[in-house]
Amino acid sequence: MVVAAPASGSGKTTVATGLMAALRRAGSRVAPFKVGPDYIDPGYHGLATGRPGRNLDPVLVGEHRIAGLFAHGSRGCDIAVVEGVMGLFDGRVDTAGVGSTAHVAKLIGAPVLFVVDARGQSRSLAALLHGFRGYDPTVRLGGVILNQVGSQRHEQVLRSACDEVGLDVLGVLPRDPQFSLPSRHLGLVTAVEHGPEAVAAVDAIAAAVAQHVDLDAVRALASVPSMAVAPWEPQVEAVRDEPVVAVAGGAAFTFGYAEHVEVLRAAGAAVAVVDPLRDERLPAGTAGLVLPGGFPEQHAEALSANVPLREAIARFARSGAPVHAECGGLLYLARSLDGHEMCGVLDADGVMTPRLTLGYRDAVAATGSPLHAPGSRVTGHEFHRTQLSTPHSAPPAWHWRGVDSRPVAEGFVAGGVHASYLHTHPAGDPDAVARFVRACHPFVAGSAGGTVFA
Known part of the structure; x- marks a missing residue:
């Protein structure tokens, strides 16, 4: 089933x-699943279920x-x-x-459980539910969870409003600050960073839901009925x-998708994991490097x-070996980040800004790289408050049109390095991941020189 809401901030x-x-x-x-390109919520979903949180994004991977x-x-x-994601x-x-x-x-043929922030709501809730249910009758609203309910009397009024439009109330969550997760400039604090506190927060929320929601309903x-669809497999x-x-x-x-490692394999x-906060060397025999996004x-x-x-x-990147860096990985390859010295592969400096850059991009590969042939088309997503303050001289990774239709050149390609703010989903273009792995082949022995990618 799908958990939806009228708007962001409702408690989804x-x-x-x-x-x-x-x-x-x-x-x-x-x-556990999340609609859209979000990386943070799936981390909490993973804590809650013990399974990788996954994304369902028709824009990035295609609705098929x-x-x-x-x-x-x-x-x-x-x-x-x-x-x-956001409103329904x-x-x-x-x-x-x-x-x-x-x-x-x-x-996916799933019913919708509708979460409503009940603060400031009374009988008008009936009109809201009527409007959402009638806007697209092919979407099945199967029930309601009332969130942020102030009192028993408030609950009675809201239940009556739901009865008016024939929607069952499956749960009522009272106002309580412990039923929330910590936030920061791009959304929630990641589950990995929040550590034991994230586990405690999920436990508290689970207890509240078990107490106040009818799990049998x-x-x-x-x-x-299950859809007769063959599970996706990376065909590479x-x-x-x-x-x-x-x-x-x-x-x-x-900030990575679970399918990325699956396609790499x-x-x-x-695949070997390296933690740049702890590990002082790359794994033995490394022939390719992926630096995903995050909060560097x-x-x-x-x-x-x-x-x-x-x-x-820096030595690895300059050898010509394949390096795929997205957003946070791009910043890590820069000369500095907010005044702190980084890897210095990219002759540029990253800085935090008050401006949020957010949105899908229909991009064309501007330069041949370990990931893409020139002219390849992808749809990706930008989501950051940093910018590179110093222009670099390397060829750009991407071209696209901005919201004002002006041409944009973004990212860079230098030798085997492909670095960009653009996040892409490997299930949308598994051939790019396979191309990256093939590009690693000359570097397996660790003795190859630079490679030109056409």
């Missing part, structure tokens, strides 16, 4: 995470892949809980709801030599202090 993450954890504690095997990805992530589970019908700007929660709910709502040709691909992890680099890579700006001092790894990465 709290309710979805609490449901996942409460259902797991009640004996269910729960598959959503049902297969859903089936792939649901294998071996009794129930799937999908947390929506909010999708990519200037489209008819493409990528919205409603769009995904229809693609939730299971009944979710009991819909594997290399034979199993090159070691190091993937940055730990608290500073948490399907393409023949042996929150850990800039500690990242800078790990001089041995910074120097090792």
